[in-house]
Amino acid sequence: MEVIGDLPRELFLEILLRLPAESLMRCKKEPCLQLLGHCDGIICLSNYRDYILLCNPATRESMVLPESCLPCYPWIRNLISQTTGLGFGYDAKSHCFKVVRIVSYWEELRGSNLPHFSRAEVYSMGTDSWKEINVTAPAHVRYSPCFETYFNGAFHWYAMDDNGNEVILSFNMGNEEFQVIPMPSFISMHDHSICRSLLVWNDCIALVIYPERGIEKSFEIFVMKEYGVKETWTNVLTIGPLTRVERPLVFRKNDEILMEGSHGQMMSYNLRNKEVKDLPIYGIPKSFSTLVYVNSLVSVKGGNQMLDQRDNTVGAI
Template sequence: MQGWSKFEIPDMVMMDILSKLPVKSLARFRCVCKPWSSSFRTPDFITKHHQNNLTDNNLNLLLKRCHGNTRNDIHYFSALSTEKGGNFSVTENIHLPFFENCWYAPVVSGPCNGLLCLHDAGKAALWNPSTREFKILPQSSVNRPPSIDSTRFGCLGFGFDSVTDDYKVVRFVTNYFNENEDEGLQADWIHQVELYSLKSDSWKEISVPEAHPYGSPLFNNYVNGFYYWQATGNSNYLILSFDMANEKFSTLPLPNFGGSLAQYYLQLLDFNGSLGAIVYPREGTEKSIDLWVMNGSWTRQFSIESVSGVERPLGFWKNGELFLESSNHELVLFDPATRELKNLGIHAYRNTMKLIVYVESLVPINGTSEQEERIIRRQAGDASNRH
């Protein structure tokens, strides 16, 4: 047509446009041309894509759950719709065969830049649910003390070292043995801490802190280069932190919330880039929920009073809404502004729900595809998904 002239979009502008697209679209566009495919793998594009998702608040939801409490009941993940009007319905269910023989598995650490660390006992893996890449971590090469009877793998933390551009996993190990005075053994366990580096794809031993962590995270405990655990030290309850860059431990006090851990649950979390702590009663089905935030010292950010028929909080959503597990062990969404409690119709066995809120990421983990690891994704509504 006359009056039209051919023009080309500069590469920089094109890459800026493409960096705003979802991972699923970028996977298709890899086939358009080799330069595009190569560009999608560069650190600059990966970072820009992730930052765009953070800026636009493009959140995704995975729900880990189980329908029973025996070794025959497999834990799995459900992807939830986040589109407006989608009512957070289940779009697909995801089964991970690598963890099928583990009870209550896998425990989830993260997300960190869109990546998750999954673990149970001595088994651990990294997973990018956006690119569907899965990496089984190698067995630890750390030497164990002599004459031990058993080794148990405990709390684990996962995070990013921005100094070396490396993803790291820190894991606590307890070695048990029978007391034997003839061999000079005075205790019945020895603690170790080991650190995995994705760059080197190997483990090493690091110093054991004086405080010892406990419990499984309900929320994401990684915040801006640090991972946090609840811990005990010198007969006191406190918070243990690990700096992913300098690989050192330090401690923080718990917030002074006016009660005891015998009466209240306290769960750590990333709240808008700061360390937070949610506190709620252990007993009763009418819960008041307090959020504390650490900014040099602990301050109470807000309180939600007397929410009826709920068991525990599971995570925050875009506009301050709070996902909760109801007393009937269903997923509900609570709006603190209107106090509306909306049942989403998704059920699980009690205390097996964990909600993972993450943004899409192209970060590679040097693993293999989900298909190669026999990870199964089934669309919701398939008859094989009803149990």
């Protein structure tokens, strides 16, 4: 499979063909999109700079979202803005797909790695518009591979609070509020040689802890059995040590986890018999984004319509 940026060539070209001319000019020098999430057949992609794209592979529809409604503060000198958090999900109350964006602002000469302040906005597919929300994210989103996850009506990011503690930041698509979910207290935090990935397993969020480097890697799985309650984090399983494995991607079934191999290939690990299989899917190392895709006929230009058909498959980008 030929890959451009983080996308297979066929899907990348299909998306480019459907973008307006101004968007094509913006991505001319950097043809790279990132997978933000999937919900009921609709996939959300972004380059984290210029545009956000919604597409439905089943209907071959796509749509570029309008520009941000947040102010750019041109009268404040040395102020830099950057999109630090993006999330996609479904509001079951209003039956509407939504995108949330967190924009952080730094003073260029301030010398701090934490933003001076942040603003947040929400896009609703029903109105095809952004609105600023009057709530402040209580933690600062940081990058961690394979961490951003949509679950239980909320989108989740790896983040750090004002005291330097590592936390999970979530945004509820229904009430449009942020929540901080504590990490397990019995794992080694502030260790930059350790990676953390957040997955969904058995209808719970699962935190996977593993070394960043090494010929052999072990993967510890912590499950939050009661959502949002720190005391319910439980170390339920350790996978490995395994060779040729880079990081976890997604639980495909209750007894199977898909993982990225050290050479950019996809692998499957069976939790019951501990069997490892190489799958005929290849990409650029450390570039995989994986989702359990639900095939549907929902229109990205009218997302309130009923689903006509569903087909659960695994998609890798």
